[in-house]
Amino acid sequence: MAVSEFLSKRILITGASSGIGAGLAKAFAKRGASLSIVGRNETNLKKVARECKELGAKKILPIIADLAIIKDVERVVKETLASFEGLDILINNAGVALPTPVAETKVSEFDFIFAVNTRAPVILTKLVVPHLEQSKGNIINVSSVVTEVNLPAMNVYSMSKAALNKFTKTAALELAKKGIRVNAVNPASVKTNINRYLDENMARKIQKNVGMLHPLGRRAVSIDEVVNAVLFLASNDARMITGTCLMADRGFVLAGGRL
Numbered sequence: 382m383a384v385s386e387f388l389s390k391r392i393l394i395t396g397a398s399s400g401i402g403a404g405l406a407k408a409f410a411k412r413g414a415s416l417s418i419v420g421r422n423e424t425n426l427k428k429v430a431r432e433c434k435e436l437g438a439k440k441i442l443p444i445i446a447d448l449a450i451i452k453d454v455e456r457v458v459k460e461t462l463a464s465f466e467g468l469d470i471l472i473n474n475a476g477v478a479l480p481t482p483v484a485e486t487k488v489s490e491f492d493f494i495f496a497v498n499t500r501a502p503v504i505l506t507k508l509v510v511p512h513l514e515q516s517k518g519n520i521i522n523v524s525s526v527v528t529e530v531n532l533p534a535m536n537v538y539s540m541s542k543a544a545l546n547k548f549t550k551t552a553a554l555e556l557a558k559k560g561i562r563v564n565a566v567n568p569a570s571v572k573t574n575i576n577r578y579l580d581e582n583m584a585r586k587i588q589k590n591v592g593m594l595h596p597l598g599r600r601a602v603s604i605d606e607v608v609n610a611v612l613f614l615a616s617n618d619a620r621m622i623t624g625t626c627l628m629a630d631r632g633f634v635l636a637g638g639r640l
């Protein structure tokens with residue numbers, strides 16, 4: 382990958398106020414990109430924005446928005462385009478992972494999980510297509526290994542990510558004629574704030590079995606490893622790759638992912 386690959390590229394990253402999204406923002410900042418970063422937590426988002434500036438981001442636009450609200454989704458695109466006059470890369474990373482045991486799932490939980498994890502990426506994609514067509518840009522969706530394995534009590538989260546995988550593939554096929562690539566990265570367990578959603582029992586099982594669950598290196602996946610997978614798919618080195626859901630999982634799926 383060329384050192385200057387992302388210099389001056391205009392990149393929109395959702396869920397950049399913590400975890401994988403913050404890692405992505407900093408990695409692209411180091412490479413001199415212009416970044417529009419989105420999250421709900423103003424303190425965290427501003428801290429990431431400051432760090433990105435220090436690391437060398439060409440321009441940084443923090444946008445406080447709740448992606449479960451469609452007007453906010455639209456505002457994110459409007460403000461990004463007004464500031465950058467176009468877009469090269471969209472990274473749909475924001476996600477929520479509430480547990481939803483089958484017999485207890487609430488309609489509000491179902492709607493919330495799908496609104497953030499699935500609907501927001503679909504609508505953001507729709508709104509940026511003309512701009513990515515112009516720049517011959519690409520889209521990366523941050524999905525999950527839960528599309529391939531079955532975790533108790535995580536059914537709605539898993540469905541929302543399975544839908545995101547399907548969207549990745551159908552959008553990739555449809556948008557290929559416009560020169561836009563669409564791919565996904567599917568991480569296994571990464572230490573981030575998202576683990577606050579896990580019930581204690583499941584968290585303990587993951588902690589206890591982390592080596593067995595991730596046969597390659599016998600440890601969990603790091604934020605940097607997920608970031609590297611995204612950097613590759615977003616780069617020109619991946620110009621022949623579209624519609625791929627890349628497992629960034631240290632063999633979690635191969636090992637069956639049973640807790």
Ligand SMILES: NC(=O)c1ccc[n+]([C@@H]2O[C@H](COP(=O)([O-])OP(=O)(O)OC[C@H]3O[C@@H](n4cnc5c(N)ncnc54)[C@H](OP(=O)(O)O)[C@@H]3O)[C@@H](O)[C@H]2O)c1
Pocket residue numbers: 395396397398399400401402419420421422423425446447448449474475476477478497523524525526567568569570571572573574575576
């Ligand atoms: N960590 C893992 O083990 C793992 C494994 C597989 C896939 N993933 C996926 O990786 C992605 C990033 O998660 P993470 O692990 O980095 O978790 P995280 O640290 O909890 O980060 C989630 C990000 O999404 C944002 N977000 C959540 N709901 C939002 C909403 N309604 N509107 C706007 N932003 C919202 C959060 O912003 P605020 O905090 O500011 O609201 C935060 O920046 C998610 O899509 C997740 O499903 C994670």
